[in-house]
Amino acid sequence: MVNLEIKAEVENLDKVTAFIDEQLEAADCPMKAMMQIELAVEEIYVNIAHYAYAPNVGDALITVDIVGDTALITFEDSGVPYDPLAKADPDINASLDDRTIGGLGIFMVKKSMDDMRYSYQDGKNILTLEKKLR
Numbered sequence: 075m076v077n078l079e080i081k082a083e084v085e086n087l088d089k090v091t092a093f094i095d096e097q098l099e100a101a102d103c104p105m106k107a108m109m110q111i112e113l114a115v116e117e118i119y120v121n122i123a124h125y126a127y128a129p130n131v132g133d134a135l136i137t138v139d140i141v142g143d144t145a146l147i148t149f150e151d152s153g154v155p156y157d158p159l160a161k162a163d164p165d166i167n168a169s170l171d172d173r174t175i176g177g178l179g180i181f182m183v184k185k186s187m188d189d190m191r192y193s194y195q196d197g198k199n200i201l202t203l204e205k206k207l208r
Contacts, residue, residue, distance in 0.1 A: 075139040082134040082151060084123045087116060090136060097138040098145065103207050110186040111145060111205050117183050118149050118158075118201060126153025126199065140207075144188075148202045156199060157192045159184075 078093045080086050094115050098108050115136075122134050135150040158180045184190060189204035 075137060078136045080134055080136070082119075082123045082126055082132055082153075084120060087119060087123075090115065090119050093136065094138060094147065097140065098207075101140040101145065101207060103145065107145075107205055107207050111147065111203070114183040114186055114203055114205075115147060117180065118203070121158070121180075122149060122151050122153065122199075125156070126151045128154075143206055143208045145205045145207055146202055147205075148200060150198050150200050152198050155194050157194070158201065159190060159192050 076093075076097060078090065080089060091112060094111065095108070098111060103111070119134065119136070126132060126134075132151060132153055135148075137146075137148040137150075139146040139148075161180065183203070186205075187203045188206050191202045191204075193200045
Protein backbone atom coordinates (compact mmCIF):
# COMPACT_ATOMS: atom_id res chain seq x y z
CA MET A 75 0.00 0.00 0.00
CA VAL A 76 1.36 3.40 -1.00
CA ASN A 77 0.03 6.91 -0.37
CA LEU A 78 0.21 10.29 -2.02
CA GLU A 79 -0.84 13.34 -0.01
CA ILE A 80 -1.32 16.35 -2.22
CA LYS A 81 -3.05 19.74 -2.34
CA ALA A 82 -6.43 19.12 -3.96
CA GLU A 83 -5.89 21.41 -6.93
CA VAL A 84 -6.63 20.60 -10.57
CA GLU A 85 -3.06 21.61 -11.42
CA ASN A 86 -1.86 18.51 -9.52
CA LEU A 87 -3.83 16.04 -11.66
CA ASP A 88 -0.70 15.06 -13.63
CA LYS A 89 1.09 14.18 -10.38
CA VAL A 90 -1.87 12.08 -9.24
CA THR A 91 -2.07 10.29 -12.60
CA ALA A 92 1.68 9.61 -12.63
CA PHE A 93 1.46 8.20 -9.09
CA ILE A 94 -1.43 5.89 -10.03
CA ASP A 95 0.24 4.79 -13.29
CA GLU A 96 3.47 3.95 -11.47
CA GLN A 97 1.62 1.61 -9.11
CA LEU A 98 -0.44 0.01 -11.87
CA GLU A 99 2.58 -0.55 -14.11
CA ALA A 100 4.42 -2.22 -11.20
CA ALA A 101 1.42 -4.59 -10.91
CA ASP A 102 1.51 -5.38 -14.66
CA CYS A 103 -1.93 -3.85 -15.09
CA PRO A 104 -3.41 -4.50 -18.55
CA MET A 105 -3.82 -1.39 -20.71
CA LYS A 106 -7.65 -1.59 -20.80
CA ALA A 107 -7.93 -1.67 -17.00
CA MET A 108 -5.30 1.08 -16.69
CA MET A 109 -7.25 3.39 -18.99
CA GLN A 110 -10.50 2.72 -17.10
CA ILE A 111 -8.77 3.42 -13.78
CA GLU A 112 -7.13 6.59 -15.12
CA LEU A 113 -10.49 7.93 -16.29
CA ALA A 114 -12.10 7.14 -12.93
CA VAL A 115 -9.21 8.67 -10.96
CA GLU A 116 -9.37 11.84 -13.05
CA GLU A 117 -13.12 12.20 -12.48
CA ILE A 118 -12.93 11.64 -8.72
CA TYR A 119 -9.82 13.77 -8.15
CA VAL A 120 -11.10 16.71 -10.21
CA ASN A 121 -14.40 16.60 -8.31
CA ILE A 122 -12.48 16.76 -5.02
CA ALA A 123 -10.35 19.64 -6.34
CA HIS A 124 -13.39 21.60 -7.52
CA TYR A 125 -15.92 20.95 -4.77
CA ALA A 126 -14.57 19.46 -1.54
CA TYR A 127 -13.10 22.66 -0.12
CA ALA A 128 -14.55 25.36 -2.39
CA PRO A 129 -13.72 28.19 -2.43
CA ASN A 130 -10.64 27.18 -0.42
CA VAL A 131 -8.04 24.46 -1.02
CA GLY A 132 -7.37 21.44 1.15
CA ASP A 133 -5.49 18.18 0.97
CA ALA A 134 -6.35 14.88 -0.66
CA LEU A 135 -4.85 11.55 0.33
CA ILE A 136 -4.75 8.93 -2.41
CA THR A 137 -3.88 5.35 -1.51
CA VAL A 138 -3.19 2.51 -3.93
CA ASP A 139 -3.27 -1.06 -2.69
CA ILE A 140 -2.85 -4.03 -5.03
CA VAL A 141 -4.39 -7.12 -3.44
CA GLY A 142 -3.92 -10.19 -5.61
CA ASP A 143 -5.29 -9.20 -9.00
CA THR A 144 -7.36 -6.27 -7.70
CA ALA A 145 -6.45 -2.59 -7.46
CA LEU A 146 -7.97 -0.63 -4.58
CA ILE A 147 -7.68 3.13 -4.96
CA THR A 148 -8.89 5.21 -2.04
CA PHE A 149 -9.46 8.96 -1.95
CA GLU A 150 -9.72 10.80 1.36
CA ASP A 151 -10.47 14.46 1.92
CA SER A 152 -11.67 16.58 4.84
CA GLY A 153 -13.98 18.66 2.70
CA VAL A 154 -17.75 18.98 2.69
CA PRO A 155 -19.39 15.57 3.28
CA TYR A 156 -20.48 14.19 -0.09
CA ASP A 157 -21.46 10.66 -1.05
CA PRO A 158 -21.23 10.40 -4.84
CA LEU A 159 -22.95 7.01 -4.71
CA ALA A 160 -26.11 8.44 -3.13
CA LYS A 161 -27.11 10.38 -6.23
CA ALA A 162 -29.39 8.56 -8.68
CA ASP A 163 -27.81 7.59 -11.98
CA PRO A 164 -28.69 9.89 -14.88
CA ASP A 165 -31.27 8.69 -17.40
CA ILE A 166 -28.98 8.10 -20.36
CA ASN A 167 -31.98 7.20 -22.53
CA ALA A 168 -33.69 10.57 -22.03
CA SER A 169 -33.45 13.16 -24.77
CA LEU A 170 -30.76 15.79 -24.32
CA ASP A 171 -33.42 18.40 -23.57
CA ASP A 172 -34.86 16.26 -20.75
CA ARG A 173 -31.59 15.37 -19.04
CA THR A 174 -30.45 17.09 -15.89
CA ILE A 175 -26.95 18.49 -15.71
CA GLY A 176 -24.35 16.61 -13.71
CA GLY A 177 -23.81 13.06 -12.57
CA LEU A 178 -22.57 11.60 -15.86
CA GLY A 179 -18.93 11.45 -14.73
CA ILE A 180 -19.72 9.53 -11.54
CA PHE A 181 -22.04 7.28 -13.58
CA MET A 182 -19.14 6.45 -15.93
CA VAL A 183 -16.91 5.70 -12.93
CA LYS A 184 -19.56 3.36 -11.47
CA LYS A 185 -19.86 1.52 -14.77
CA SER A 186 -16.11 1.12 -15.31
CA MET A 187 -15.17 -0.03 -11.79
CA ASP A 188 -15.99 -3.42 -10.28
CA ASP A 189 -17.00 -1.86 -6.97
CA MET A 190 -17.14 1.51 -5.22
CA ARG A 191 -17.58 2.23 -1.53
CA TYR A 192 -18.09 5.51 0.31
CA SER A 193 -17.98 6.34 3.99
CA TYR A 194 -17.68 9.46 6.10
CA GLN A 195 -15.46 8.85 9.13
CA ASP A 196 -13.62 11.17 11.50
CA GLY A 197 -14.55 14.22 9.41
CA LYS A 198 -13.32 12.66 6.16
CA ASN A 199 -14.89 11.57 2.90
CA ILE A 200 -13.46 8.15 2.01
CA LEU A 201 -14.17 6.77 -1.45
CA THR A 202 -12.65 3.47 -2.57
CA LEU A 203 -12.59 2.30 -6.18
CA GLU A 204 -12.05 -1.40 -6.84
CA LYS A 205 -10.95 -2.80 -10.21
CA LYS A 206 -9.92 -6.32 -11.13
CA LEU A 207 -6.75 -6.21 -13.19
CA ARG A 208 -7.25 -9.61 -14.85
